Amino acid sequence: MSNDNQVLEEFTSREYEHGWTTDIEADSAPKGLNEGIIRFISAKKNEPQWMLDWRLDAYAKWTKMKEPTWPNVHYPPINYQDVIYYSAPKKSDKTKKLEDVDPELIKTFEKLGISLTEQKRLTGIAVDAVIDSVSVATTFKETLGELGIIFCSFSEAVHNHPELVKKYMGSVVPVSDNYFAALNSAVFTDGSFCYIPKGVRCPMELSTYFRINAANTGQFERTLIIADEGSYVSYLEGCTAPMRDENQLHAAVVEIYAMKDAEVKYSTVQNWYPGDKNGKGGIYNFVTKRGLCFGDHSKISWTQVETGSAITWKYPSCILKGDYSMGEFYSVAVTNNYQQADTGTKMIHIGKHTKSRIVSKGISAGHSQNSYRGQVHIMKRAENARNFSQCDSLLMGDKCGAHTFPYIDVENKSARIEHEATTSKIGEDQIFYCLQRGIDEESAVALIVNGYAKEVLNQLPMEFAVEAQKLLALTLEGSVG
Amino acid sequence: MSVTTIKKNITSDISGAIQQTVNSFPLLKEKRNEAWHTFQQLSMPATKNEEYKYTPVTRLLEKNFSFPTANPSGHLSTLQDFSIPELDANIIVFVNGVFSQEHSSIFSNNSEISILTMEDAIVQQTEVCLKHLSAYIDLKADALANWNTAAWTNGVFIHIPAGTTIEKPVVIHHIHDTRNGQVVSIGRNLVVLEKNSAVTIVEKFDSIGDANHFSNCITEAVVAEYAELNLYTIQNDSGKRFQYGLTQIHQADSSRVNTYTFSLNGKLIRNNLQLTLNGEGIESHMYGLYLLTGDTLADNHTVVDHKKPNSFSNELYKGIMDEDSKGVFNGKIFVRPQAQKTNAFQANRNILLTDKATVYTKPQLEIWADDVKCSHGCTSGQLDEEALFYLRSRGIGKETAQAMMLYAFAAELLDNVKHPVIKRYLDNVISERLHKNF
Numbered sequence: 001m002s003n004d005n006q007v008l009e010e011f012t013s014r015e016y017e018h019g020w021t022t023d024i025e026a027d028s029a030p031k032g033l034n035e036g037i038i039r040f041i042s043a044k045k046n047e048p049q050w051m052l053d054w055r056l057d058a059y060a061k062w063t064k065m066k067e068p069t070w071p072n073v074h075y076p077p078i079n080y081q082d083v084i085y086y087s088a089p090k091k092s093d094k095t096k097k098l099e100d101v102d103p104e105l106i107k108t109f110e111k112l113g114i115s116l117t118e119q120k121r122l123t124g125i126a127v128d129a130v131i132d133s134v135s136v137a138t139t140f141k142e143t144l145g146e147l148g149i150i151f152c153s154f155s156e157a158v159h160n161h162p163e164l165v166k167k168y169m170g171s172v173v174p175v176s177d178n179y180f181a182a183l184n185s186a187v188f189t190d191g192s193f194c195y196i197p198k199g200v201r202c203p204m205e206l207s208t209y210f211r212i213n214a215a216n217t218g219q220f221e222r223t224l225i226i227a228d229e230g231s232y233v234s235y236l237e238g239c240t241a242p243m244r245d246e247n248q249l250h251a252a253v254v255e256i257y258a259m260k261d262a263e264v265k266y267s268t269v270q271n272w273y274p275g276d277k278n279g280k281g282g283i284y285n286f287v288t289k290r291g292l293c294f295g296d297h298s299k300i301s302w303t304q305v306e307t308g309s310a311i312t313w314k315y316p317s318c319i320l321k322g323d324y325s326m327g328e329f330y331s332v333a334v335t336n337n338y339q340q341a342d343t344g345t346k347m348i349h350i351g352k353h354t355k356s357r358i359v360s361k362g363i364s365a366g367h368s369q370n371s372y373r374g375q376v377h378i379m380k381r382a383e384n385a386r387n388f389s390q391c392d393s394l395l396m397g398d399k400c401g402a403h404t405f406p407y408i409d410v411e412n413k414s415a416r417i418e419h420e421a422t423t424s425k426i427g428e429d430q431i432f433y434c435l436q437r438g439i440d441e442e443s444a445v446a447l448i449v450n451g452y453a454k455e456v457l458n459q460l461p462m463e464f465a466v467e468a469q470k471l472l473a474l475t476l477e478g479s480v481g
Numbered sequence: 482m483s484v485t486t487i488k489k490n491i492t493s494d495i496s497g498a499i500q501q502t503v504n505s506f507p508l509l510k511e512k513r514n515e516a517w518h519t520f521q522q523l524s525m526p527a528t529k530n531e532e533y534k535y536t537p538v539t540r541l542l543e544k545n546f547s548f549p550t551a552n553p554s555g556h557l558s559t560l561q562d563f564s565i566p567e568l569d570a571n572i573i574v575f576v577n578g579v580f581s582q583e584h585s586s587i588f589s590n591n592s593e594i595s596i597l598t599m600e601d602a603i604v605q606q607t608e609v610c611l612k613h614l615s616a617y618i619d620l621k622a623d624a625l626a627n628w629n630t631a632a633w634t635n636g637v638f639i640h641i642p643a644g645t646t647i648e649k650p651v652v653i654h655h656i657h658d659t660r661n662g663q664v665v666s667i668g669r670n671l672v673v674l675e676k677n678s679a680v681t682i683v684e685k686f687d688s689i690g691d692a693n694h695f696s697n698c699i700t701e702a703v704v705a706e707y708a709e710l711n712l713y714t715i716q717n718d719s720g721k722r723f724q725y726g727l728t729q730i731h732q733a734d735s736s737r738v739n740t741y742t743f744s745l746n747g748k749l750i751r752n753n754l755q756l757t758l759n760g761e762g763i764e765s766h767m768y769g770l771y772l773l774t775g776d777t778l779a780d781n782h783t784v785v786d787h788k789k790p791n792s793f794s795n796e797l798y799k800g801i802m803d804e805d806s807k808g809v810f811n812g813k814i815f816v817r818p819q820a821q822k823t824n825a826f827q828a829n830r831n832i833l834l835t836d837k838a839t840v841y842t843k844p845q846l847e848i849w850a851d852d853v854k855c856s857h858g859c860t861s862g863q864l865d866e867e868a869l870f871y872l873r874s875r876g877i878g879k880e881t882a883q884a885m886m887l888y889a890f891a892a893e894l895l896d897n898v899k900h901p902v903i904k905r906y907l908d909n910v911i912s913e914r915l916h917k918n919f
Contacts, residue, residue, distance in 0.1 A: 070531070380836060395851035398818055403847045410840045410861045413833035417861040421844070425851045 029086035035059065038186055041086045045155050045189075048162065058175040058185030065179045071342040072371040072403055073311050075284065083249055085187045085220070144202075150195040151206055154222055157193035164195055168226050172255040172292045172319070180251040180286040180313075184220045188253070191221035196231035196262075205461050207236040223254040227262035229295065234265040236464055248273075250309075251286045260295030260322065265303070267460050269468050272308035279338025279367070282310025289316035293325035293351075301328040302345065303459040305468040310339060315373065317346035320354035320382075327356040330456040334472065335368030335400070344374035344391075344405075349382040349415070358389035361453050364400035371403040378415040385412065389419040394452060396425065446472070491543045492524040492624075498549030498665075499632040506603050512615060516630035523624040532623070535809045535841045536780040541723060541749050545693045550665055552577045555658030560584045563654055563687040568902045570683070571596065574654045578634050578666030584654075594647050594680070595640040599669055602638035609673050610638045613703050617731040617757060625725045626753075629699045633669035636698075639682070643675040643705075650681040650711075650900065655698060659690035659721070668698040674708035674736075681711040681900055686718050686747075693748075695723040702730045702738075706760070709737040713903060714752070717745040717910060720775055727753040734760035734789075741898060742781065743907060744771040745914060750779040758820075761791045769798035770894045772914055773806030773838070780809035785827075787820040796827040799894060801887055801915075802838035810842040812857065818849045829859040832890060880916065887915045 029040050038059055042052040067078075144151050150161060157165050175185045196202055227233055237254075250272065256264050266289075275282025285308075291300035302316040318327025329345040347356035356376065364370040372391045393402035404421050426448050434444035449472055450457070457465050457472075499520065503513050525542070526533040533539075555577035564572070573596065574584040580598045587596055602610040620627050637653055657664040672682060688694055704710050716724065724747055730738055744750045756765050771779040785794045800808040814825045831840045844857040864886050872882035891911055898904040 393846075393848065395848065395853075398821070398849075398851050400851070401847065401849040403845075404857075405845050406843060406859075408840075408842045408859060408861065410831070410833060410842075411836075413836050413838065413863045415833075415861060416863075418858075419844070419860070420858040421846060421856060423846060423848050423853060423855040425853075 028084050031084050032081045033083070033085055033187065037085055041187060041189060044086060045158075047155070047158055050162075050166065051158055054169075054175075055186050058182050059187075061176045062179070062182035062186055065176070065182055067179050071313050072369065072373070072405070073313065073340040073342050075311055075340075078249060078284065080183075086189055147200050147203070148197040149200060149202055150193065152193055154188070154191040154193050154224070157224075161193070161195070164226065165193070165224070168224060168255070168257050170255075172257055172290050173253050173288050178288060181253050181288040184222060184251045184253045184288070188220045188222040191252075192223045194223075194225045194233065194235065196227045196233045198228045199230040200228075201231065202233040205234045205236050207238070219248075219250050219252070221252050223252070225254075225256045225264060225266070227256070227258045227264050227298075229259045230261040232263045234267070234461060236267050236461060238269045238271075238464070238467070248283050249286070250283050252288070254287070254289040254316075256291035256300055258291065258293050258295065258298040258300055258325075261297045262295065263299040263301075264291065265301045266291070266316070267464055268304040268306075269460075269464055269471065270304065270306045270308055270312075271471055274308045274339050275310040275337065277337050277366075279310070282339070283308065285309035285312045285314060287314040289314065290319065291317070291327070292319045293322050293327060293354075295325070296322040296351070297324045298322050299326040299328075301330075301459070303330040303456065304332070305456070305460070305471065306331065306333040306341060306343060307471045309341070312339075312341040312343050314343045315345055317348070318356065319348045319350065320356065321350045323351040324353045325351055326354065329356075329358045329360070330459045331360045332363070332453045332456045332468075332472070333361070333370055334363045335365070335370045337366040337368060339366075339368040341369070342371040342373055344372045346375045347377070347387060349376075349378045349385040349387070352381065352383040353385070354382055355386045357387070358391070359455055360389075360391040361456055362391070362393040362402055363396070363449065363452075364393070364402050365396040367399045369401045369403065371405060372421075373405040375407040375409065376417060376419070377407075377409045378412050378417065380411045382412050383414050385415040387415070387417045387419075391421045392452070393421070393423040394425065394449070395423065491539060491548065492521065494548035495525065495628060496521050499628065501549060502632045502634060505634070508603055508606065508611070509614075513631045516620060516627040517632075519620055520624050520627035520631060523622070523627065525624055532782065532811075535807070536749070536751055536778060538625070538725065538749065538751060542695065545723065546663060546665065546695060548665070550663060552664050552666070553658070553661035555579065555656070555664070557581065557584060557656060557658060557689070560654065563656060563685065565652065565683070565685070565903060565906045568650065568652065568906070570650045570652045572652050572654065573637050574656065575635065575666070575668065576656050576658055577664050578668060580635055589647055589649055593642075593645050594651075596651065597638045599633070599636035599638050599671065602671075607638065607640075609640050610671060613673055613701065614671055615701070617703070618699065618701060618727065618729045618755075623727070623753070625697060626699065626727050629667055629669060629697045629727070633667045633699070636669035636671070638670070639672045639680070641674050641678040641680050644677045646679040647681070650683055650903070652683040652685060655684065655686045655696060657688040657690075657694040657696070657722070659688055659692035659694045661690075663692045664694040666694075666696045666698075668696065670698070670700040672700065672702040672710065674702070674704045674710055676705045677707045678705075679709040681713070683713040683715065683903065685715045686722065686724065688718050688722060691719065691721055693721050693723065695725075697725045699727045699729070702728070704730060704732045704736040704738055706734045706736060708733075710739070711899060712738070712740045714740070714742045715745075715907070716743065716747055716750055718747050720746065720748050720777065722747040723749040725751045728755065730756045732756065732758050732760060732763050732765065735762040736760065737764050739766045739897075739899070740768065741894075742767075742769040744769070744773070744779040744781070745910065746774075747777055747779070750777070751782070752780070753782045753784075755784040755786070756794070757786045757788065758792045758794065759788045761789050763792040763794075765792075765794040766897070767794075767796040767798075768894050768897050770891055770911075771798075771800040771808055772891065772911065773800065773808055774803040776805045778807045778809070782811045784813045784815070785825060786815045786817070787823045787825060788817050789819060790821045790823065792820070793824045794826070797894065797897075798829045799890065800831045800840065801834065801890065802831065802840055803834040805835075805837045807838070808840040808842075810840075810859075811845065812843075813845045813847065814855060814857070816848040816850050816853050816855060821850050821852045823850065823853040823855070825853070825855045827857040829857075830890075831859075831861040832887070833861065833863060884916045888912065891915065
């Protein structure tokens with residue numbers, strides 16, 4: 001047991017690897033939130049009137065809403081007037097080429113291991129890099145353009161493709177959906193926009209890299225993915241954020257709209273700063289992610305690896321409206337120290353013969369609390385709906401907690417629903433087996449945890465899978481319960 | 482056009498009803514008044530209340546009852562319609578919440594078991610009763626439990642001394658005679674099992690007449706070391722019964738508890754079953770079966786709270802929803818930080834027979850200890866087409882085949898019933914309900 005404590009201690013004292021800040025002059029709005037700030041953001045971004053109206057409408061709704069208290073997380077009340085809602089890296093003029101990008105910024109990405117130039121050349125991924133709310137560089141745009149794929153920053157889309165933005169923005173996550181979605185709708189600064197035309201299979205993985213940088217900056221980005229009939233896209237989103245003492249607010253919205261026969265795969269690795277070992281600092285991550293399988297035979301798949309953030313509040317969901325549509329959710333959520341995660345999914349079955357699958361793996365260590373909260377709702381006309389859910393929890397140490405709150409609401413007799421959940425720890429016999437094969441304890445834990453999470457990690461695209469495995473090993477190696 | 486509606490405020494109406502009985506026991510004055518105040522503070526649960534999300538108990542009571550109300554006097558000519566055939570048992574009968582001496586019969590020896598009405602137990606200042614009454618239930622969150630605590634009129638106090646095994650079960654009949662109008666009864670039972678004792682208790686809910694009636698009944702049980710309690714709840718009343726029940730069981734080291742909840746008929750059935758495993762080496766089993774038709778709503782909320790290491794709990798609830806019925810299940814398992822080496826299992830299985838029937842299930846595990854084995858599983862579906870086809874290909878009619886399969890589904894619970902006479906009785910009731918004629 002003493003040995004366990006020792007390794008636990010060692011691992012809890014680990015410092016956050018990505019803790020540094022880049023010195024880029026930021027162009028910020030004053031602290032606080034009011035109509036003036038929203039007008040300021042809108043003006044800064046040269047937005048058309050309809051966009052401003054939309055924001056103001058969202059703001060009006062937000063002021064009438066209350067912060068949700070039902071999640072199983074605890075944090076001091078957030079002062080929404082103490083947040084800077086806009087911060088953009090200063091740019092001399094419009095950047096066209098990668099070479100023109102601020103060299104400081106390039107270094108930032110190099111530290112993160114996603115040097116744009118390198119990525120462009122080696123991995124063939126188009127990266128829409130978002131640093132402090134504004135897209136700085138977009139690569140591979142031309143290649144994608146030839147296929148008719150639109151992949152650009154949200155503000156560009158507002159200017160260049162207003163008809164698409166107008167039609168689909170807020171169609172999956174309505175402005176008044178929840179407190180944080182309304183806040184995002186009012187103040188979002190940028191994000192990514194993606195449109196895949198009819199019958200096109202996107203030849204590369206689309207990827208964005210979000211970071212929170214300037215101190216006291218909330219980041220509110222918005223992603224909209226529209227997959228037209230018969231198209232396919234795999235979208236990656238990754239996060240790392242530098243170390244900050246004050247809690248930072250992050251309220252993003254992701255909307256996916258899949259038409260007939262379309263397939264969207266959305267993968268996330270989230271590693272925001274989780275706070276230090278005493279639970280000080282860290283990101284508040286309140287995210288609304290939802291996909292709408294609008295057309296028949298459409299499919300949306302969410303995969304997430306959540307290792308960061310002081311508080312995570314996130315339920316990537318699927319609304320299965322089209323007949324024979326399919327939703328998937330694969331998740332690994334790791335909490336350590338004083339992290340709190342309340343995450344899961346919602347599968348709303350509306351169409352006939354709809355299918356969903358949920359695989360959730362929670363790992364808690366230190367003093368953390370890890371909750372799975374999910375809903376499977378079979379509506380009346382959802383004939384022959386099928387759901388399989390599995391949520392497993394792994395506990396390391398006796399000061400952490402694992403909680404599951406699955407809601408299963410069935411209104412159609414032909415639905416077949418299965419749900420199972422287990423809670424366990426890493427067995428001493430498993431560790432012993434590894435030890436006697438000459439694998440040291442730390443590697444053994446990493447091995448077992450990776451095996452435990454394999455089902456989810458397998459769903460990640462290659463580049464991400466490697467990073468995710470590293471993250472898991474980094475966060476958890478050496479912690480034996 | 483303006484329509485003025487005077488909205489009934491059910492919380493203050495019920496509060497008015499509580500006022501009439503809150504001071505009826507001088508000894509409990511303080512406790513009852515406190516509960517009354519808490520009730521007013523909490524007010525009747527809205528559907529926004531997570532615990533009552535799918536069960537609009539407040540709306541249903543508002544719609545179907547008026548408070549305060551005076552119960553009509555009840556009269557029962559014979560108990561035969563309601564008793565469990567051939568069961569050799571101690572029988573206690575309440576009609577409209579009033580103890581019926583006429584129909585009650587205690588056979589077990591006085592030295593073996595002490596059975597008193599709650600009223601007598603309080604008036605006689607029975608020490609054990611006063612010590613344990615309301616000692617373990619959580620009155621912080623549930624308005625209906627406070628309502629009961631502030632306003633109960635009668636019930637049973639059962640005390641079993643150390644080392645005694647009571648062979649004859651104790652059957653408590655809660656009968657409502659509604660031929661002269663609506664009935665509201667608030668009952669309170671307390672069962673105290675001393676070390677190494679054992680007893681089987683059956684609570685049965687029935688009625689005569691066809692007016693709406695409501696019961697709010699709490700049973701508390703304290704099970705000491707090595708003691709064993711078997712508790713049956715049989716709810717097979719008319720479609721006019723609205724019912725809230727709370728069973729709170731407090732277990733000490735190495736005790737055994739088996740609960741069986743059969744919800745077969747009624748309008749609104751809400752069962753809160755809460756087990757606190759406050760000791761080591763405890764074994765608890767909870768079995769539940771809900772067979773619902775018509776517009777019955779049955780809501781089972783169970784809590785198993787593992788507070789100490791090395792205990793075992795197992796829960797199996799199954800339901801068949803027919804017609805417009807609605808089944809709700811919420812099973813909470815808490816494993817506290819000290820409760821290492823806990824084994825806790827839970828399963829909930831449902832069959833929906835029509836598209837109007839619904840089921841809402843929410844298993845909930847909350848675990849703070851790492852060296853545990855816990856799992857839950859729940860399923861919902863309809864009868865297996867292939868199995869049906871198999872039976873039909875053997876020349877069995879569709880309806881018989883369906884009845885066979887439903888019976889087999891329910892029989893898993895019957896198999897766990899230990900008492901042979903009670904088992905036979907339940908088997909007959911369930912077979913009849915499922916039209917078993919093979």
